[in-house]
Amino acid sequence: MALDVAWALAWVRRTAEVVAEHKVELSELDREIGDGDHGENMNRGFVAVVGKLDALEAPPAQVADVLKLVATTLMSTVGGAAGPLYGTAYLRAAKVTGLESLDASAAVAMLEAALEGIVARGKATTGEKTMVDAWTPATTAAQEVAGNGSSPADVLAAAAAAAEDGAEATIPLVATKGRASYLGERSAGHKDPGATSTAYILRAAADTAAGV
């Protein structure tokens, strides 16, 4: 489907489903190298997002409206590190999405903006075992695919696949940002929860774009 407001709504609702499904897994990952709340935090946030969407009198007109609603809701319900980081990501993404539906380069711009927002807030670079390790390869892969003249759905598919690989690749890393950094060497051998939730979010984006 086209990356229009209907897609944005579908993406967000699908994300809520996927996060709910993987709530325990995400908290479990966080329990190993953090404080065990990441699944609960994300689920609380996306349940609230869906609640707000359901309560809207008029449906949002644009992709940007949907993303802004997600941003403010996550900001005020998730808490922890992930709340402000994802909140900023969606807020920055909202700012670059155009009026109607996104083409491939707009999709890339959206991902770039999200990544920039996360880095601006969290000051992490790649290799620090954070969600940046999922967002960075996702954005790079999206840029490459878009350069080949692919569809917006292909862009998101490439981003999702790269985010999944990026999340897997956090396993051997020693964390140097976020709560996992307190563990030092003991953080190695575990997958980063934030990178994992990023992969789920982008997979939901790709699947809904592909009409799956």
Add this chain to the structure above:
Amino acid sequence: MALDVAWALAWVRRTAEVVAEHKVELSELDREIGDGDHGENMNRGFVAVVGKLDALEAPPAQVADVLKLVATTLMSTVGGAAGPLYGTAYLRAAKVTGLESLDASAAVAMLEAALEGIVARGKATTGEKTMVDAWTPATTAAQEVAGNGSSPADVLAAAAAAAEDGAEATIPLVATKGRASYLGERSAGHKDPGATSTAYILRAAADTAAGV
């Protein structure tokens, strides 16, 4: 052996050994229907008694001196219910032991005095699942045997056997005195720790009298 001061010292030291040996058992019994400290309490007391005996410059002259030392030491080191009860028992017993060695009727008098002391302090009668349920049959058995013209050692042997039976017979009782009474019906099915320690103390008396 004659129930003289040497016997009294042997009895007390044997008691200390037996209590140490059965410390865990006594606490375990108390854990089931009380607060789990009876073995620890009794052992603390008799360790202190032995310590005091060892530290004496001159050996005690009479049975009464030994029993008085036991009484005051138990009183100041055992605590709980057992401390004042046993303390009073030994104190009263000390008062009725004569100058030299005990004959059969003096042995009976010693047991009677101990029992009276416990009852005076604790206000328990038989069947309330306390140490009174060991001391009472012990005293009765001693009286009977003494009436038959038996030796002092036989008196103590009869008392010990009756105390052991009395302790066993506390198992089905519902406690109505002491800490076990808080359990109500749930106190049935367990042997009373104080009756059990009484049986050990009287067995030590009999065994040392018999030269075992």
Add this chain to the structure above:
Amino acid sequence: MKKLINDPSRVVDESVEGFGLAHADLVAVHTDPIFVSRAGGAKPGKVGLVSGGGSGHEPLHAGFVGLGMLDAAVPGAVFTSPTPDAIAPATTAADGGAGVLHIVKNYTGDVLNFETAAELADAEGIEVKAVVVNDDVAVEDSLYTAGRRGVAGTVPVEKIAGAAAERGDDLATVAAVAEKVIKNVRTMGVALTACTVPHAGKPSFDLTESEIEIGIGIHGEPGRHRIPMAPADEITEMLTTPVLDDLGLGSGEQVLLLVNGMGGTPASELYIVYRAARKLIEARGAAVSRSLVGNYVTSLEMQGCSVTVLRLDDELTALWDAPVHTPALRW
């Protein structure tokens, strides 16, 4: 058993030593026999208050030594009443010439040891009266028990009698005030887990992951019955209703509500219980005019709590509000 201790037989000594160092401005620690008294010594002309009992209930009793509360406290071995040879010198230390009140929790061991100590003090010419706290409604007060146990209700008894002594009441009056509190205070407790006495090395009873003990005492002894785990509001109801019924609390009355932690329960849970208990009291048309929530009469690291309700009148309220300055209670 994992505990922050060095040696089971040294727990009380070392802990009381640390307590004395941390609160040297308020208390003096005596060793051999061990007891704790006010830093300044007895106040001439004031009735002295002495309490004590087995250790493992901290801050009870030593944490309540100070202005407006106790003059001396006697810690026994863990969960074992102290001995007369320690209670007697504590009584002497507390005596300011106006006599001494012994505040005794109703356990055979405590009663007997304090009785003997009172005889010793009497022989020294110190007038001693004793009151026996027996607030635990989990235990039937009948011919067939040693009477009710003394549990968390001991805190308001010590606080209020302490205030009476501080304002200059004589021994008979302080004892009467204490009796009045005892007559109007009731408690019931629950355990979610057992506790482990250091020298025993294993839990005082066995509870599965889905069971709790209702009507627990404070010595790691089992309660009156065992039930499946339930929500906090239901558990609070099981504790509070017997307390209110036994008190015969009626509409228009005012109470102090004390939710006491057993040692291992987070404050957040105690406040959830407080909220539920308060609603039950208000549902009877009574009002909670004074509150206390926290660990005051504990059972080592046991998880659980007790609910204590004290019927207040103007006198008891004023005495409760009077200044207190002790390591564990201060206003």
Add this chain to the structure above:
Amino acid sequence: MKKLINDPSRVVDESVEGFGLAHADLVAVHTDPIFVSRAGGAKPGKVGLVSGGGSGHEPLHAGFVGLGMLDAAVPGAVFTSPTPDAIAPATTAADGGAGVLHIVKNYTGDVLNFETAAELADAEGIEVKAVVVNDDVAVEDSLYTAGRRGVAGTVPVEKIAGAAAERGDDLATVAAVAEKVIKNVRTMGVALTACTVPHAGKPSFDLTESEIEIGIGIHGEPGRHRIPMAPADEITEMLTTPVLDDLGLGSGEQVLLLVNGMGGTPASELYIVYRAARKLIEARGAAVSRSLVGNYVTSLEMQGCSVTVLRLDDELTALWDAPVHTPALRW
């Protein structure tokens, strides 16, 4: 998991409600978003102090709202930093026209959420400064971590900065006082058991009956290393020596010693640790001139403790001694 709760998702709401009812004389509880402020409202002309963080550390922070300490506290979900939409109105409530100091524990989530809230408050015309508490020496403060965590050292920061605000210092001065405390306070902790976050339903990590975690934080996160169980004096040494070394504590200095319980440890054990820590400090020729022992910054029902040492000078001592009247700290 056995807890005195009704519903994992209602733990914070119900507990804060109970807290507000029990301490209505001192605090006001706001709901949706949830925060706690002083009962009387902001004091005109006084710098406001706001702190907050994940719940589960009670009495931190709401227990420290009141005269001489915080003006408002913002409890997040259990172990999860609160959100800006709650921190911002708490900041407004705390503002008496002289600006507001945010006291933030150093966790990425706390820092980011307070930062955003400060922007929101700034947009409302409230001047906000923030200090970040990072006293946990278990975490290396290097390029390779998010810096040290903020743990029990938060209590003296809030107390002393609160006293500075109460005496009328301006925002820059209050912030400087807070920074001075932060520069001079260090902590290290140990866990004997893990804790269970209500919605997680299982322990935050697994420890056997013979292991402990050294260098634990306050969020049920594992520590830096795991060692076999050891006597209290040895454990205290492992906590205190890194603290004293990092502080560079020398002979002749004076300190505040805070032995903080993690929630499930009996007071008696905390005093045993206090005794051992005090000896280590005195062995360096330094003196413990102020002490605090108890549950102040907890991790739910975790068993364990932390040792905090604050280097004192005359100013910090006087501010520590200044009156404080909050639910959890009062003198």
